[in-house]
Amino acid sequence: QVQLQESGPGLVKPSETLSLTCTVSGGSISSYYWSWIRQPAGKGLEWIGRIYTSGSTNYNPSLKSRVTMSVDTSKNQFSLKLSSVTAADTAVYYCARGYYDFWSGYYFDYWGQGTLVTVSS
Amino acid sequence: QSVLTQPPSASGTPGQRVTISCSGSSSNIGSNYVYWYQQLPGTAPKLLIYRNNQRPSGVPDRFSGSKSGTSASLAISGLRSEDEADYYCAAWDDSLSAHVVFGGGTKLTVL
Numbered sequence: 001q002v003q004l005q006e007s008g009p010g011l012v013k014p015s016e017t018l019s020l021t022c023t024v025s026g027g028s029i030s031s032y033y034w035s036w037i038r039q040p041a042g043k044g045l046e047w048i049g050r051i052y053t054s055g056s057t058n059y060n061p062s063l064k065s066r067v068t069m070s071v072d073t074s075k076n077q078f079s080l081k082l083s084s085v086t087a088a089d090t091a092v093y094y095c096a097r098g099y100y101d102f103w104s105g106y107y108f109d110y111w112g113q114g115t116l117v118t119v120s121s
Numbered sequence: 122q123s124v125l126t127q128p129p130s131a132s133g134t135p136g137q138r139v140t141i142s143c144s145g146s147s148s149n150i151g152s153n154y155v156y157w158y159q160q161l162p163g164t165a166p167k168l169l170i171y172r173n174n175q176r177p178s179g180v181p182d183r184f185s186g187s188k189s190g191t192s193a194s195l196a197i198s199g200l201r202s203e204d205e206a207d208y209y210c211a212a213w214d215d216s217l218s219a220h221v222v223f224g225g226g227t228k229l230t231v232l
Contacts, residue, residue: 035221044123045158045166045209047221061217094165104172105154106213106221111165 002027004095004112012089012119018082022095022112025076029053033098034071034078035108038091046091050098051078085119092116124149125210125224132230138198141227143210145191149222153213155193157186160207160226169208170195197229205231 008020036048049059051069096108133139158166170186210224
């Protein structure tokens with residue numbers, strides 16, 4: 001059974017960079033898309049972006065200028081960096097596996113439990 | 122403001138059938154598949170419907186999805202108390218650079 005676990009600081013100061021890592025266990029990180037999705041308290045889901053194991057990325061246009069994703073296949077991990085954070089970036093951050101095939105399309109089949117990141121001084 | 126529009130709430134009594142709508146545009150629902158996720162309180166979302174109307178293994182056939190034009194809907198029949206959750210629709214959006222968009226979510230209450 002594939003499992004994902006987010007890790008990183010729970011508190012980030014305004015204007016600094018939020019950094020999170022997702023560790024994948026129970027399966028290989030290779031040949032899948034890996035996404036970050038966030039959810040402010042009491043609000044809906046927002047897709048931040050995805051990275052393929054080749055390193056190619058797609059980002060949400062609304063966050064693109066501040067987002068960097070990377071992958072380390074040797075450690076079965078992928079990471080998120082979000083720069084110049086403000087209080088509006090406070091949210092639960094989820095990592096998720098993106099499954100794709102031509103017939104089914106692209107969807108998130110495995111999710112981490114989520115980690116709360118608060119932006120505050 | 123979410124790209125896909127869902128009603129913020131829905132409700133029904135046990136055994137009833139409820140539907141949740143999701144409205145988009147030609148760049149998302151109109152030209153791509155729709156997916157539905159169920160988020161139980163305090164947990165991560167779980168895939169409920171893929172490719173507009175397909176259920177992953179383990180999802181009861183009480184849940185069904187449909188799509189027409191730039192709108193989609195999720196139907197839940199034989200409503201049960203454990204169906205009380207938030208439901209989100211999602212789709213790819215081809216405007217600007219391709220990206221995933223979600224609906225704002227619908228909180229389903231089982232009365």
